[in-house]
Amino acid sequence: MATPTKTMEISEQVVADSMSYPKYRELIDGLMAQQKTTGDNHSADMLNYTKLNQQRMKRLDKTTKLTEASINLLENYTEPITWLVLTEAWCGDAAQIVPVLQHLADANEHITLKVILRDENLEVMDQFLTNGGRSIPKIISLHPDTLQVKGSWGPRPEEVQQIVMDAKHNPNADMVAVKTDIQKWYAKDKTVSIQKEALAALLV
Numbered sequence: 001m002a003t004p005t006k007t008m009e010i011s012e013q014v015v016a017d018s019m020s021y022p023k024y025r026e027l028i029d030g031l032m033a034q035q036k037t038t039g040d041n042h043s044a045d046m047l048n049y050t051k052l053n054q055q056r057m058k059r060l061d062k063t064t065k066l067t068e069a070s071i072n073l074l075e076n077y078t079e080p081i082t083w084l085v086l087t088e089a090w091c092g093d094a095a096q097i098v099p100v101l102q103h104l105a106d107a108n109e110h111i112t113l114k115v116i117l118r119d120e121n122l123e124v125m126d127q128f129l130t131n132g133g134r135s136i137p138k139i140i141s142l143h144p145d146t147l148q149v150k151g152s153w154g155p156r157p158e159e160v161q162q163i164v165m166d167a168k169h170n171p172n173a174d175m176v177a178v179k180t181d182i183q184k185w186y187a188k189d190k191t192v193s194i195q196k197e198a199l200a201a202l203l204v
Contacts, residue, residue: 094136098115
């Protein structure tokens with residue numbers, strides 16, 4: 001998680017140009033109908049990742065259930081806030097996380113979820129790097145009027161982040177197997193860690 005500093009700024013134009021989660025889903029569906037994804041890389045691999053992510057998001061849209069702890073936190077939160085999500089359609093972690101964020105936002109009228117694409121907003125992304133990298137999704141908590149950065153979270157739950165870091169430091173790691181293990185982890189966790197960690201970082 002990035003720690004907000006005075007140098008972190010989000011422009012009004014970025015927020016004005018952002019989209020809702022339903023619009024983001026429509027964008028992905030429209031691009032895939034043209035055999036495209038977000039960004040400039042429309043390779044077969046990227047299209048396949050995006051297709052899998054469509055299925056994941058559709059499933060999570062229907063099956064995500066908020067924990068009792070999440071419901072209690074959200075019921076007691078009364079400050080207007082905007083969650084600005086940096087993402088891309090081909091990102092496997094984003095497909096697991098962004099639908100859950102929308103469920104959390106839907107449960108509290110004071111929270112507004114907005115989505116922007118990473119590669120179209122590198123000036124924002126580069127203020128919220130993870131170990132020097134442009135890892136996504138990254139969720140930024142903003143005051144809706146002043147756009148003051150209040151907190152951030154991402155790109156993934158701590159346990160998954162550790163799996164990724166261990167793999168990066170292992171020259172013999174099978175990254176295909178690692179990605180499969182990560183998706184199995186998400187399925188087993190049933191969004192519990194996403195809810196807990198995201199709310200702890202973003203309800204500020």
